[in-house]
Amino acid sequence: xxxxxxxxxxxxxxxxxxxxxxxxxxxxxxxxxxxxxxxxxxxxxxxxxxxxxxxxxxxxxxxxxxxxxxxxxxxxxxxxxxxxxxxxxxxxxxxxxxxxxxxxxxxxxxxxxxxxxxxxxxxxxxxxxxxxxxxxxxxxxxxxxxxxxxxxxxxxxxxxxxxxxxxxxxxxxxxxxxxxxxxxxxxxxxxxxxxxxxxxxxxxxxxxxxxxxxxxxxxxxxxxxxxxxxxxxxxxxxxxxxxxxxxxxxxxxxxxxxxxxxxxxxxxxxxxxxxxxxxxxxxxxxxxxxxxxxxxxxxxxxxxxxxxxxxxxxxxxxxxxxxxxxxxxxxxxxxxxxxxxxxxxxxxxxxxxxxxxxxxxxxxxxxxxxxxxxxxxxxxxxxxxxxxxxxxxxxxxxxxxxxxxxxxxxxxxxxxxxxxxxxxxxxxxxxxxxxxxxxxxxxxxxxxxxxxxxxxxxxxxxxxxxxxxxxxxxxxxxxxxxxxxxxxxxxxxxxxxxxxxxxxxxxxxxxxxxxxxxxxxxxxxxxxxxxxxxxxx
Numbered sequence: 001x002x003x004x005x006x007x008x009x010x011x012x013x014x015x016x017x018x019x020x021x022x023x024x025x026x027x028x029x030x031x032x033x034x035x036x037x038x039x040x041x042x043x044x045x046x047x048x049x050x051x052x053x054x055x056x057x058x059x060x061x062x063x064x065x066x067x068x069x070x071x072x073x074x075x076x077x078x079x080x081x082x083x084x085x086x087x088x089x090x091x092x093x094x095x096x097x098x099x100x101x102x103x104x105x106x107x108x109x110x111x112x113x114x115x116x117x118x119x120x121x122x123x124x125x126x127x128x129x130x131x132x133x134x135x136x137x138x139x140x141x142x143x144x145x146x147x148x149x150x151x152x153x154x155x156x157x158x159x160x161x162x163x164x165x166x167x168x169x170x171x172x173x174x175x176x177x178x179x180x181x182x183x184x185x186x187x188x189x190x191x192x193x194x195x196x197x198x199x200x201x202x203x204x205x206x207x208x209x210x211x212x213x214x215x216x217x218x219x220x221x222x223x224x225x226x227x228x229x230x231x232x233x234x235x236x237x238x239x240x241x242x243x244x245x246x247x248x249x250x251x252x253x254x255x256x257x258x259x260x261x262x263x264x265x266x267x268x269x270x271x272x273x274x275x276x277x278x279x280x281x282x283x284x285x286x287x288x289x290x291x292x293x294x295x296x297x298x299x300x301x302x303x304x305x306x307x308x309x310x311x312x313x314x315x316x317x318x319x320x321x322x323x324x325x326x327x328x329x330x331x332x333x334x335x336x337x338x339x340x341x342x343x344x345x346x347x348x349x350x351x352x353x354x355x356x357x358x359x360x361x362x363x364x365x366x367x368x369x370x371x372x373x374x375x376x377x378x379x380x381x382x383x384x385x386x387x388x389x390x391x392x393x394x395x396x397x398x399x400x401x402x403x404x405x406x407x408x409x410x411x412x413x414x415x416x417x418x419x420x421x422x423x424x425x426x427x428x429x430x431x432x433x434x435x436x437x438x439x440x441x442x443x444x445x446x447x448x449x450x451x452x453x454x455x456x457x458x459x460x461x462x463x464x465x466x467x468x469x470x471x472x473x474x475x476x477x478x479x480x481x482x483x484x485x486x487x488x489x490x491x492x493x494x495x496x497x498x499x500x501x502x503x504x505x506x507x508x509x510x511x512x513x514x515x516x517x518x519x520x521x522x523x524x525x526x527x528x529x530x531x532x533x534x535x536x537x
Contacts, residue, residue: 167241314510315530361404368449407451468496
């Protein structure tokens with residue numbers, strides 16, 4: 001979540017009840033991984049359960065065909081075991097495997113070279129979305145990187161593809177396998193039948209006295225078996241990216257998600273995906289590249305740095321549990337999630353009173369909200385600045401309108417003092433004063449947007465947990481420090497509570513001390529450090 005919140009006002013009269021829940025991403029009780037080799041924005045250290053070698057018993061072959069089938073089965077099983085063993089933690093490998101790796105055995109090198117040659121990088125297609133989503137569910141686990149687990153959902157795939165398909169790629173592995181199918185053999189004629197027939201019918205001469213040619217045993221066996229070759233393609237990695245356009249600045253390329261399945265890591269696949277992303281970016285005149293990853297994901301950071309993304313900006317995710325608020329709704333109608341309430345504030349600089357209204361966002365609010373973001377998300381907060389653009393505002397409104405909140409300030413015909421326009425003439429009388437008052441009263445109300453909040457909910461498959469994500473929260477500079485941010489926050493919490501959200505997430509730049517102080521007072525914690533990288537300051 002990107003925030004530009006300021007100091008807060010006193011909390012509402014009714015405080016939410018505190019209900020202690022356990023997030024699957026915080027206490028799943030999984031076994032810690034020994035190695036870390038994930039790449040990309042979400043880089044969970046995937047726990048790979050080591051599969052022991054199967055004990056293979058050689059059965060006595062009744063004939064040559066049975067022996068060949070048994071050898072083929074043994075090779076297939078050994079290939080499956082090797083795939084798991086090569087990616088298992090070092091402590092669980094056999095001594096022969098460790099010796100092979102330490103001496104750089106040619107068998108391992110040949111296998112790696114074969115894998116590399118069988119990988120194809122291509123643009124993502126519509127038919128790939130479900131596969132990519134399932135791969136992400138397997139890689140972005142709750143036990144390793146909770147913030148990535150919470151934010152990965154089907155919209156992360158479909159939304160990226162719908163908005164920036166040209167920046168989405170997959171790596172496809174092609175494998176071939178050969179199977180032997182035993183064909184039925186014709187029944188042989190008994191010897192007694194041949195003898196009985198030879199007594200009545202003279203044999204046909206063959207080759208003018210030459211001996212008949214007898215088929216070899218091997219040829220007979222080949223005729224009794226059919227060989228079938230099958231080619232299979234499997235997606236083993238993906239990259240989801242997008243572009244962010246800044247007014248008067250240009251377009252940035254953002255690498256949002258990168259993941260490679262464990263068995264195909266350390267083959268340069270992630271680097272190849274990034275190279276394709278950079279190639280498309282150059283074609284569209286994108287000069288600034290962005291990526292992000294958890295701060296302790298050193299392999300991913302190294303990968304991005306090799307790609308030229310060497311400038312860092314620290315980020316942080318905070319969470320808090322939510323419970324009991326739905327029973328104490330102060331603002332939101334539970335049936336249709338609508339709200340529209342007002343309160344009066346006194347402007348600190350002028351002393352004038354204004355009516356603040358917080359309501360559901362409308363299409364006419366989009367441009368004023370964008371302009372406020374342009375004013376408060378400056379280059380001083382590079383992470384927030386780089387991602388704020390017009391499409392972000394529009395997409396938030398289209399995808400999650402029920403979680404789009406706006407605050408407006410209303411004044412009566414402007415805030416200026418009308419006495420100076422009429423002067424202090426000695427001829428002034430009560431009638432003139434009444435006329436002035438009447439003129440002022442009939443001026444139309446002036447409403448302007450002064451704050452906003454964007455949020456969304458995320459559900460995980462096979463989990464009863466629903467997460468709320470407060471993505472953006474901002475107030476116009478003249479209205480910061482007046483409690484407006486806190487009012488927007490409480491409305492968002494009620495909207496989440498109506499939707500049965502059990503945990504809320506926010507994120508902001510590490511040096512945004514005002515926002516961090518604001519959210520910590522509201523009960524957010526459990527810091528998860530993150531880092532953004534780009535190819536130039």
